[in-house]
Structure formats: structure tokens, C-alpha cells
Amino acid sequence: MNEKQTILIIEDDKAISNFISRALTASDYRAIPAGTGREGLSLFFSHGPDLVLLDLGLPDMDGLEILSQLRGLPREAPVIIISARDREAEKVRALDMGADDYVVKPFGVSELLARIRSALRRADRLKLSQGIQRTVYQIKDLTIDLSKHQVLLGGEEIHFTQNEFKIIELLAIHAGKVLTYDFILEHIWGPYGGSGSNQILRVNMANIRRKLKENPSEPKYIHTELGIGYRMLDD
Amino acid sequence: MFRYFQDLYHWVDIQGHRIPAVPRNLGITALFLCAAYCASGILITHTGGENNSALVFVLAVALISLLTSGYFYGIAASIIGALCINVYFMEPYEAFSLSRTGYPVAMLSMVAISCVICALTARVKKQATEAVRREKKAKALYEQNEKLNAEKAAIQLESERVAIRESILRAVSHDLRTPLTAISGTVSVLLESPEVSPKNVAMLNDIKQDADSLIIMVENLLSVTRIQDGTMPLKKREEMLEEVAGDALLTTRRRFPDCRVDLELPEDILYLPMDSLLVRQVMINLLENAIRHSGDSSHICMRLYRREDRAVVEVRDRGRGLSPEVLQAVRSGEAMPLNGDATRGMGIGLSVCQSIIKAHGGFFTAENDPSGGAVFRFGLPTEGAQL
Numbered sequence: 233m234n235e236k237q238t239i240l241i242i243e244d245d246k247a248i249s250n251f252i253s254r255a256l257t258a259s260d261y262r263a264i265p266a267g268t269g270r271e272g273l274s275l276f277f278s279h280g281p282d283l284v285l286l287d288l289g290l291p292d293m294d295g296l297e298i299l300s301q302l303r304g305l306p307r308e309a310p311v312i313i314i315s316a317r318d319r320e321a322e323k324v325r326a327l328d329m330g331a332d333d334y335v336v337k338p339f340g341v342s343e344l345l346a347r348i349r350s351a352l353r354r355a356d357r358l359k360l361s362q363g364i365q366r367t368v369y370q371i372k373d374l375t376i377d378l379s380k381h382q383v384l385l386g387g388e389e390i391h392f393t394q395n396e397f398k399i400i401e402l403l404a405i406h407a408g409k410v411l412t413y414d415f416i417l418e419h420i421w422g423p424y425g426g427s428g429s430n431q432i433l434r435v436n437m438a439n440i441r442r443k444l445k446e447n448p449s450e451p452k453y454i455h456t457e458l459g460i461g462y463r464m465l466d467d
Numbered sequence: 468m469f470r471y472f473q474d475l476y477h478w479v480d481i482q483g484h485r486i487p488a489v490p491r492n493l494g495i496t497a498l499f500l501c502a503a504y505c506a507s508g509i510l511i512t513h514t515g516g517e518n519n520s521a522l523v524f525v526l527a528v529a530l531i532s533l534l535t536s537g538y539f540y541g542i543a544a545s546i547i548g549a550l551c552i553n554v555y556f557m558e559p560y561e562a563f564s565l566s567r568t569g570y571p572v573a574m575l576s577m578v579a580i581s582c583v584i585c586a587l588t589a590r591v592k593k594q595a596t597e598a599v600r601r602e603k604k605a606k607a608l609y610e611q612n613e614k615l616n617a618e619k620a621a622i623q624l625e626s627e628r629v630a631i632r633e634s635i636l637r638a639v640s641h642d643l644r645t646p647l648t649a650i651s652g653t654v655s656v657l658l659e660s661p662e663v664s665p666k667n668v669a670m671l672n673d674i675k676q677d678a679d680s681l682i683i684m685v686e687n688l689l690s691v692t693r694i695q696d697g698t699m700p701l702k703k704r705e706e707m708l709e710e711v712a713g714d715a716l717l718t719t720r721r722r723f724p725d726c727r728v729d730l731e732l733p734e735d736i737l738y739l740p741m742d743s744l745l746v747r748q749v750m751i752n753l754l755e756n757a758i759r760h761s762g763d764s765s766h767i768c769m770r771l772y773r774r775e776d777r778a779v780v781e782v783r784d785r786g787r788g789l790s791p792e793v794l795q796a797v798r799s800g801e802a803m804p805l806n807g808d809a810t811r812g813m814g815i816g817l818s819v820c821q822s823i824i825k826a827h828g829g830f831f832t833a834e835n836d837p838s839g840g841a842v843f844r845f846g847l848p849t850e851g852a853q854l
Binding site for chain 1: 656709744
């Protein structure tokens with residue numbers, strides 16, 4: 233791609249908006265800052281950015297309201313939420329409403345750039361696949377073959393239970409995106425599967441982690457978003 | 468004078484009520500009937516056949532029914548009185564007779580009048596006691612109402628206070644985190660920039676480090692303010708301990724990229740109720756403490772295991788160990804000594820750990836490993852979260 237990718241920053245704090253803009257420019261993106269929700273929406277229409285960074289605490293509009301307006305548009309762009317750590321419910325709602333990922337204040341530049349890269353890659357993948365689903369996913373030395381119902385780790389097959397495989401499959405299809413507990417529960421166990429508790433999912437996940445010999449302090453395949461959900465890494 | 472009688476009546480009433488009801492009522496009945504008999508006896512010597520004994524007995528019956536409980540004694544007294552009059556105070560004396568005209572009517576009317584009086588006094592009495600009871604009840608209700616109102620006001624005040632505290636905390640945390648994020652972020656952008664001279668890079672690094680310490684400090688202060696006075700409940704939720712530990716380690720590693728920390732997991736799954744953000748804070752503090760104060764940041768190990776009904780987290784280093792002051796402070800559960808270079812920065816962090824674990828009903832210990840290094844341990848109750 234010759235053209236620079238455009239990122240819209242909807243953030244009311246000038247200082248944060250400034251350093252994000254600088255960091256993005258330094259990493260060869262085009263940054264468009266917007267100080268209010270309304271300005272953000274109008275800049276979205278005029279510039280058609282490839283990605284949106286959205287602070288949920290804006291002075292003029294509810295961040296979730298902006299998110300739902302962006303989601304209703306034919307031109308989709310991945311959205312990364314900027315939120316405070318102690319607002320779990322807000323983040324979960326944003327993710328369930330279609331946000332791709334989130335960063336927590338205070339966040340670091342490298343962390344933010346990694347999330348942006350991941351979301352952009354995912355968007356590219358979706359565009360290329362044109363809705364055709366892949367059957368084989370490769371994450372580092374982990375191969376997930378959906379048609380053969382097989383998971384290989386460094387060439388060696390690992391046996392998972394039905395539900396464990398379904399969870400891995402779901403995470404792989406959405407690799408790079410944070411999936412909330414409720415989202416996963418509903419897709420694997422049906423709308424009433426969790427019955428108010430996500431224990432069944434968490435225990436399955438702990439087993440998956442043990443079979444993959446994955447240490448949560450050094451995630452290679454599945455990243456835990458504490459209190460929110462899980463995300464399969466895509467690089 | 469009137470007061471004196473009233474007091475006397477009260478005294479008699481109180482003394483009288485010490486005697487059980489049946490003997491007391493019988494005594495009163497007997498006493499007044501005797502009095503009426505005597506009075507009529509005296510009167511009859513003066514007035515002869517034209518006697519007023521019926522009125523005297525009616526008076527006695529009225530007094531009896533006033534002073535005894537229920538209808539029974541009054542009616543019994545009126546019948547006895549009628550018989551008495553007939554036998555003793557009407558011709559023929561000393562014998563029962565209904566032979567004279569008017570006698571049956573007189574007797575019946577006397578019994579009827581006495582019964583009516585008796586019924587009326589009983590009703591008046593009942594109404595009086597009812598009124599007293601109602602007054603007492605109304606008073607009790609009023610007092611209770613007052614008390615409830617006071618309680619309601621207190622609760623309202625308290626919940627308003629909590630709400631205000633919550634919103635202040637939220638505002639403060641937002642207002643502190645946002646500029647700190649901006650400072651730390653801006654500095655990291657500058658550090659990547661080619662236009663900064665090496666001399667300035669060192670200064671920028673200092674700013675970045677201090678901003679990052681401030682961020683941790685603010686998180687600690689916010690946590691401790693939230694739990695300190697116990698007005699705000701913990702936001703407890705079932706959480707996988709290894710995921711909290713993983714998150715804490717990743718956060719610590721982002722701040723101190725050069726140090727080595729191992730995470731040892733248990734075979735079984737530790738899934739227990741906790742405020743995961745606060746427990747994460749405890750882990751981050753212990754790790755940071757080991758990295759910054761132990762003098763050896765390359766052999767730090769965090770271990771999770773189950774011991775009886777506790778999920779235990781252990782942070783171990785191979786550094787210079789803890790000073791007796793710190794050990795003593797942890798053991799006694801007192802606040803850390805915050806002054807002195809030996810505990811610089813360590814005091815606040817460890818105090819926060821202690822109060823968070825205490826709020827969870829867990830234990831927090833510190834010791835020196837005989838083979839070198841410090842060991843911090845904390846355990847959280849698993850509370851029947853069986854797996």
C-alpha cells in the first residue's frame with residue numbers, strides 16, 4: 233500500500249491527543265485529531281479513516297452513542313476504545329457493540345501501536361477474504377485446522393474436548409479481536425449457556441492453557457483481558 | 468387533699484395487684500358485702516321497716532364491680548346482696564320469703580339494676596384501660612416513627628456521602644490519570660524522536676520513570692482510599708487467579724523490561740471470589756517491591772498454589788532480604804514506617820497490600836528465606852468455590 237493509513241483520534245484531552253498524533257505520524261500513519269464527538273463524526277464522514285481511536289469519556293456525547301452511530305454506517309472501520317481501568321462494564325458494552333479492542337488509561341505508546349497494527353491487519357484480512365472463511369489458521373507454531381478438526385502445536389497434535397475446540401475455533405476466526413465472556417458463552421453454549429456465570433468458560437480456558445503449555449504471564453497464543461474476555465494473538 | 472387520695476388509691480392499687488387476682492377479687496367482694504351488711508344493720512335500727520338497705524347494697528355492688536376484674540364478681544355480689552336483703556332486712560327477718568307483694572319485683576329489679584351498673588362500670592373500666600393502652604401504643608408508635616425517621620435520615624446521609632465519595636474518587640482518578648498518561652506518553656514519543664540529543668534522552672528517561680512511578684502511586688492511593696474506611700464494598704467477582712497473576716506480571720514487565728520474573732502455576736485451578744483489580748494491585752506492588760528493593764531483580768518468582776481452603780500467592784526473591792523493621796511491621800499488621808531510606812517507597816506499597824488483603828479476609832506474611840532473599844505470601848479464602 234502506497235497511501236498512508238488514516239487514523240481518527242476522538243479524544244478530548246489535548247495532551248493525550250497530541251502525543252498519540254505524534255506517535256502515529258512517527259509510525260507512518262496519518263493522524264486526524266477530533267476534540268469532540270460531533271467533530272469526530274463529521275471528520276469520519278469527510279475523511280473515511282481506516283481506524284478510529286475513541287475515548288469513551290467525551291464532553292459532548294456518550295462514547296457508546298458515537299460507537300453505535302459508527303457501527304450503523306456502510307463503511308466500517310475498526311474502533312479501538314480508550315477507557316479507564318475501573319470501568320469494566322463500559323468496556324464490555326463497547327466490545328459487545330462492535331469495538332475491536334481497547335486500551336486502558338494510563339497506556340503506553342508501544343502498547344497502543346501494537347493494538348492499532350493488530351486491528352488494521354484484521355481489517356485487511358477481512359477485506360481480502362471477502363467473507364470467505366478460512367479453514368486453516370496459523371499462529372506462530374500453532375496450526376488450527378477447522379475442516380480436519382485438528383490443532384497442531386509444533387507439528388504435534390493436541391487433543392481438545394468438543395467445547396475446548398469450539399472456543400479455540402471462535403478465537404481463531406476472530407483473531408486479533410477481544411471477545412467478551414458473554415460473546416464466547418453465547419456462541420458455544422447458546423443464549424442461556426452461561427446462566428449468569430462464566431465459570432464454565434474460565435475453567436475450559438484454564439484447561440486449554442494447560443494443554444497448550446501456555447503461561448498467562450507470557451501469552452503466545454491467547455491473551456487474557458482481565459475481567460473482560462480473551463483475544464487470540466495474530467502475530 | 469385530692470392528690471393525697473389519688474396517691475393512696477395508687478398505693479392501694481399497686482399493693483393490691485401484688486396479690487393474685489382470684490383471692491384479691493374474692494376479698495374485695497367479701498369486704499364490701501360485709502360493709503354493706505353492717506351499714507344496713509346500723510341503718511335498720513334507725514329507720515325501721517322503711518329501710519334503704521337496697522341502695523346500700525347497690526352502692527356496694529357498684530364499688531365491687533369497679534374494683535374487681537370482669538363481670539363475675541359484680542353479678543355474684545348483686546345476687547348475694549339481694550338474698551341478703553331478703554333474709555336479713557325484710558320482714559320476716561332471718562328467713563327467705565317471697566310471700567309479700569312486691570318482694571319478687573323488688574328483688575328482681577335490684578338484681579337487674581346491680582347487673583346494669585356492673586356492666587356499665589365494667590365497660591367504663593374497659594374503655595379506660597383501652598384508652599390507656601391506646602395512648603401507650605400511640606406513644607410507642609410515635610417514638611418508633613421518630614427513631615425510624617432519624618435512621619432514614621442517617622442512611623440517606625450515608626448513601627449520599629458514599630455517592631459523593633465515589634464521584635470524587637472517579638473524578639480524581641480521571642484527573643490524575645489523564646495528565647500522567649499524557650506526560651508518560653509524550654516523553655516516550657520524544658524518546659523515539661531522532662531530534663533529541665543523547666544528553667536530553669537521559670533527562671527524558673528520568674521524567675518517564677518518575678511519571679510511571681507516579682502512575683503506580685496514584686493507583687495505590689486510589690485503591691487504599693476505596694477500601695480504607697470500609698464504606699465502599701469490594702467489587703468481588705469469581706476470578707481465575709492465574710489470569711490475574713498473568714496480567715500483573717505483564718504490567719510489571721512493561722515497566723521493567725529488563726528484569727526476569729517467573730510465574731509458577733498450580734496443577735489445579737484456583738477460581739475464587741475477589742476484587743481482581745485490587746488483588747492485581749497487590750501482586751504488582753510485591754513484584755515492584757522485589758525488583759526495586761531486593762537488590763537482585765533477576766531471580767524473582769511468583770508462585771500460586773492451594774493450601775487448605777486458601778489460594779496462596781508467593782513472591783520470592785534472592786536479594787538482600789527484609790530489615791527487622793519491615794518484618795516487625797508486617798507481623799504486627801501495623802502501618803509501615805514510611806520514613807527512612809530503607810523503606811523508601813516500600814512502605815506505602817506494602818501498607819496498601821496489607822489493607823487490600825485484610826479487606827478480602829485473607830492473610831499477609833513476610834519472612835526472610837534462610838537461604839537468602841525475601842518471601843512475601845498472601846492467601847485468599849476460596850469460600851467454597853469448589854472445582
